[in-house]
Amino acid sequence: MEIEKVRCLIIGSGPAGYTAAIYAGRANLSPVLYEGLQPGGQLTTTTEVENFPGYPQGIDGPKLMEDLRTQAERFGADIRFGIATASDLTNAPYQIVIDGEKTIEAQTLIIATGATAKYLGLEDEKKYAGMGVSACATCDGFFYRKKVVAVVGGGDTACEEAIYLAGLASKVYLIVRKPFLRASKIMQERVMNHDKIEVLFEHNAVGLYGDNGVEGVNLVERFGAADEKRYSLPIDGFFLAIGHQPNSDIFKPYIDTDETGYILTEDNSPRTNVPGVFAAGDVADPHYRQAITAAGSGCKAAIEAERYLSERGL
Template sequence: MYKSIVIGTGPAGLTAAIYLARANLKPLVIEGMQPGGQLTTTTEVENFPGFPQGIMGPELMDNMRQQAERFGAEFKSAWVESVDFSERPFKVNVEGMGELLAESVIISTGASAKYLGIPGEQENVGRGVSTCATCDGFFFRGKKIIVIGGGDSAMEEASFLTRFASSVTVVNRRTELRASKIMQDRARENEKIQWALDRTPVEVVTSETGVKGLKVRNNETGEEELIEAEGVFVAIGHTPNTGFLGNQITTDPTGYILVKPGTTETNIPGVFACGDVQDTRYRQAITAAGTGCMAAMDCEKYLEGHMVHDWSETLNK
């Protein structure tokens, strides 16, 4: 029996763990298959407060983990297969550990960026390939950039990247864009944005110095061509990591967890959500950390009046 189990790490889960541990709630953190979350796949993080010279993503996550461990948080590298929130204590089924019981649960499993699955893509993430313009746009100042996608997110990323890039080429496999009219109009009015529509991405092409461009296929002629660029931003959406919940938590139509406005409370009392798994708008390390703090404080307040297990003997040991 645990007072609280945190499912997932990243800035949200680790911040929640720090606050829970400092409150003497001795949380168990289930790290999943990618401890530290998406930041472990990035290189330098320059927009996280407190690091004027920047910090490497994996180092930032490791520092947060050590901070949580210092206050007594327990970590397990495992995969949560399923949960049962029908009654308290809640049941969390963990691969290799069996069924764990918890008086409260914080879900911080994040959202995974969608990728194309083409050659040269995954192996160059953080080395010229990115899924976050806000995170990485600064590194491409004065360079040519490609944005792949045709929705609102792609238009927003392309417009944002023109602040840094010498030019931005939007690549979309269809002739028409899915983005709203206002977003399309805004992008089309930007002189720095060029268009390569009705093109299917085939391969991210690299050289010894990094990304060289994107090979695309003209869907009308079948011919392949290389669009030169030093950065490729994939903007085809994100998938929240909520499949293991088995529809027990209320989500929006795309799977993001819905929380009570101004809190991290889900539809089930005692279950909280923080970070990108409930954030469809900001998706930044600092905002995720902030909601992790909120989740821990919401959880602590909840447990004050809803303990189902006498912890006095355990705490006195």
């Protein structure tokens, strides 16, 4: 198997990966970046980004990622298409297998593989992606001011998203599969006492409808029961809040993660438990999941990588 030696390897191409490549390139680390399954990351599925600093009129998600990629290449980043399929982080230099056939031997590794939002698995979720379906209220809530939206989920995240959206929308339906909320008691109280939020217990969303975007959701109350009830509910936006899955599986034998798979980092830094291996962006962030926080962590990861190499004379 072919082996290539690099000083700084970056896995992932969202705001974290590209920003890490910009900083690593400017520090003369000759970074190599593999883009992964979704070049540009989750933002390439977003139509308009209005909350990234420096774009007062907003910018299309794919265009923002194209700009970051171009900037990274300007400073010498070697950006390639490929997927990391295996890792060996037992000893430095660390080995990463790309597409099951090529091995990269890296003095430093920046993991920026992101996290994938969980969906219900409805065909309509794909059909209306970017047209009323979202997995990020903070990202897209602004577009639903004074409109009617639905949030799917019953945990803390779903309740937080519902409360956030209630500050913008005219009405928020919280669609909960179970007859109770899994959220913490305080979050339950906030949701149940909010005059703009209506909780639909024992409801399943089974489809969406609309001509030029989401205009409503098809619901089943008490799915499978003798008194099952099916009906349609007019809404303008459909938000998924049933969790994210961090893309960290190939690193788990070596890197400490929480029970969900988010990589654990040390002292508010991108440092992992493995020296010279850093985590940036959503793969290490279960809380914020924003482009700007991901970019900031990518910056920190590159600076840490440069310091690590410098201290060891590599």
